[in-house]
Amino acid sequence: xxxxxxxxxxxxxxxxxxxxxxxxxxxxxxxxxxxxxxxxxxxxxxxxxxxxxxxxxxxxxxxxxxxxxxxxxxxxxxxxxxxxxxxxxxxxxxxxxxxxxxxxxxxxxxxxxxxxxxxxxxxxxxxxxxxxxxxxxxxxxxxxxxxxxxxxxxxxxxxxxxxxxxxxxxxxxxxxxxxxxxxxxxxxxxxxxxxxxxxxxxxxxxxxxxxxxxxxxxxxxxxxxxxxxxxxxxx
Amino acid sequence: xxxxxxxxxxxxxxxxxxxxxxxxxxxxxxxxxxxxxxxxxxxxxxxxxxxxxxxxxxxxxxxxxxxxxxxxxxxxxxxxxxxxxxxxxxxxxxxxxxxxxxxxxxxxxxxxxxxxxxxxxxxxxxxxxxxxxxxxxxxxxxxxxxxxxxxxxxxxxxxxxxxxxxxxxxxxxxxxxxxxxxxxxxxxxxxxxxxxxxxxxxxxxxxxxxxxxxxxxxxxxxxxxxxxxxxxxxxxxxxxxxxxxxxxxxxxxxxxxxxxxxxxxxxxxxxxxxxxxxxxxxxxxxxxxxxxxxxxxxxxxxxxxxxxxxxxxxxxxxxxxxxxxxxxxxxxxxxxxxxxxxxxxxxxxxxxxxxxxxxxxxxxxxxxxxxxxxxxxxxxxxxxxxxxxxxxxxxxxxxx
Ligand SMILES: Nc1ncnc2c1ncn2[C@@H]1O[C@H](COP(=O)(O)OP(=O)(O)O)[C@@H](O)[C@H]1O
Ligand SMILES: [Mg+2]
Numbered sequence: 001x002x003x004x005x006x007x008x009x010x011x012x013x014x015x016x017x018x019x020x021x022x023x024x025x026x027x028x029x030x031x032x033x034x035x036x037x038x039x040x041x042x043x044x045x046x047x048x049x050x051x052x053x054x055x056x057x058x059x060x061x062x063x064x065x066x067x068x069x070x071x072x073x074x075x076x077x078x079x080x081x082x083x084x085x086x087x088x089x090x091x092x093x094x095x096x097x098x099x100x101x102x103x104x105x106x107x108x109x110x111x112x113x114x115x116x117x118x119x120x121x122x123x124x125x126x127x128x129x130x131x132x133x134x135x136x137x138x139x140x141x142x143x144x145x146x147x148x149x150x151x152x153x154x155x156x157x158x159x160x161x162x163x164x165x166x167x168x169x170x171x172x173x174x175x176x177x178x179x180x181x182x183x184x185x186x187x188x189x190x191x192x193x194x195x196x197x198x199x200x201x202x203x204x205x206x207x208x209x210x211x212x213x214x215x216x217x218x219x220x221x222x223x224x225x226x227x228x229x230x231x232x233x234x235x
Numbered sequence: 236x237x238x239x240x241x242x243x244x245x246x247x248x249x250x251x252x253x254x255x256x257x258x259x260x261x262x263x264x265x266x267x268x269x270x271x272x273x274x275x276x277x278x279x280x281x282x283x284x285x286x287x288x289x290x291x292x293x294x295x296x297x298x299x300x301x302x303x304x305x306x307x308x309x310x311x312x313x314x315x316x317x318x319x320x321x322x323x324x325x326x327x328x329x330x331x332x333x334x335x336x337x338x339x340x341x342x343x344x345x346x347x348x349x350x351x352x353x354x355x356x357x358x359x360x361x362x363x364x365x366x367x368x369x370x371x372x373x374x375x376x377x378x379x380x381x382x383x384x385x386x387x388x389x390x391x392x393x394x395x396x397x398x399x400x401x402x403x404x405x406x407x408x409x410x411x412x413x414x415x416x417x418x419x420x421x422x423x424x425x426x427x428x429x430x431x432x433x434x435x436x437x438x439x440x441x442x443x444x445x446x447x448x449x450x451x452x453x454x455x456x457x458x459x460x461x462x463x464x465x466x467x468x469x470x471x472x473x474x475x476x477x478x479x480x481x482x483x484x485x486x487x488x489x490x491x492x493x494x495x496x497x498x499x500x501x502x503x504x505x506x507x508x509x510x511x512x513x514x515x516x517x518x519x520x521x522x523x524x525x526x527x528x529x530x531x532x533x534x535x536x537x538x539x540x541x542x543x544x545x546x547x548x549x550x551x552x553x554x555x556x557x558x559x560x561x562x563x564x565x566x567x568x569x570x571x572x573x574x575x576x577x578x579x580x581x582x583x584x585x586x587x588x589x590x591x592x593x594x595x596x597x598x599x600x601x602x603x604x605x606x607x608x609x610x611x612x613x614x615x616x617x618x619x620x621x622x623x624x625x626x627x628x629x630x631x632x633x634x635x
Contacts, residue, residue, distance in 0.1 A: 054630055055629075074548075081544065095540060097537075106544070106546070110546055138253070
């Protein structure tokens, strides 16, 4: 379970302050596939950074798997990211000097798995994302869709509690976007992977179990998918 | 810890393999050259010192110099002392001699060099002057009325070519006038001219001991007795041996006799050496620092990504340290090969100093010292930029 409580993030401590998050509280259950939507500048990425432990809130608490992230020092946060979180960026953020396989290999290696375990985990996950045969290419030699799938494989290789994706399809055409979203859906349904994904595409809505709509740093509306598959506002 | 190093090594290896080869090669080249520089200059300087030391032994002092007791001008009964010395094991040559200053004149040129009076056969057992005759021949036992001149003293007809006051180009067979400091004046035929490259030999003159004793009306005395030993470097032990054999005169080692001159030269060389070494090391620090710094700044985003996916900062720093060590290792290796080539070349075409060809002395302490200092420099120059760039927070690094 992931809990965010009264999160604020204020940029610029001087005269001009931007309240990127202005008191946000969210709870995400294990196995959820949550979409965070809203206009540009509404604080979606900022919120995701908090959950990804890439940034610290100005105030508020984040609890992931019962661990209060605020109590962790830099090194422990890094370890937490490595072992419990997977983060997918809009621009893939692969290491350009590493091949697809090596990009995926790296986090499992850093986690202390043996070479054999790493190789096994890598090929398993790369097959899962549908990249069985392009694994020895450098990122520069791959298409955007392929690179994003490598990034997803990298995020998943250590079996994270939480997969975070910040507009993973923003740089992709609709066909590749669909491949990614279908993949997320499969991960969510088959492996019960908890996913929080930022998006501003209307048609992505049908993939999410739950949608958090943000505006000006606050949650404007929350909707849940009911038994019948309809999206209904939650109380 | 080991896990961390494994990941760091993995990242470093990929960076080296897939990074910019041009920059890498240039850096390695520079480190190689710095290594050459760290070794080469000191090796030449040591070579010169060795050469000068050998010169001191071969042309001026032998290994030990025996001089009169305090407040005496002469060693008396010198032949007895000589026989005693010659019986001491480890001594291969003993040469008593007189030193005086005398006024030599030739065709209006008047100079006052040191005049050495020697027993030629004894002298040849200690010094190597006799092997450096450039024209005529060396003195023989029993020669009278003959003189051997150093080539600088003999000089040139064209005064501008002279570096010391000279006789203006006297050649073998000519006759020079000598006034001794007891008032006696005699004529001497130039028997030979020596060119030894040892300054004290080349600017002074030699007559036989017999001749000197005749001029001064003394016998069986000397101002100095030069002693040659089998081994060089054991002078202090030999001095003790001499003392234990009852030698009562003052005993100097060649180092003591030449200390002032040598210390000055070696002292100034050491300053040059120190500056050269310091400059080289600073260059190495700056170059590795700049390269790693540019490298890390250029990879700012990548560093941000690595941190974001959970790679610890210390791993990233370590990976740059590995890269710096790689540059150090290959650079040093390359420098070593280059140095070997230079040494080969120098063996074939030696640098000739006044005093003879210089053989560069590359000894183990020098190599260890140079390698260690480059190693430390590489570590520092690799660590600091990596430490600085990895300090940046993740999001601003990723944004680029
Ligand atoms: N590093 C930053 N410095 C200052 N303001 C920032 C920074 N990052 C984001 N912001 C501001 O915070 C607000 C929310 O940004 P963000 O979370 O990126 O929005 P979204 O992802 O929903 O488009 C925006 O007004 C943005 O300009
Ligand atoms: Mg955003």
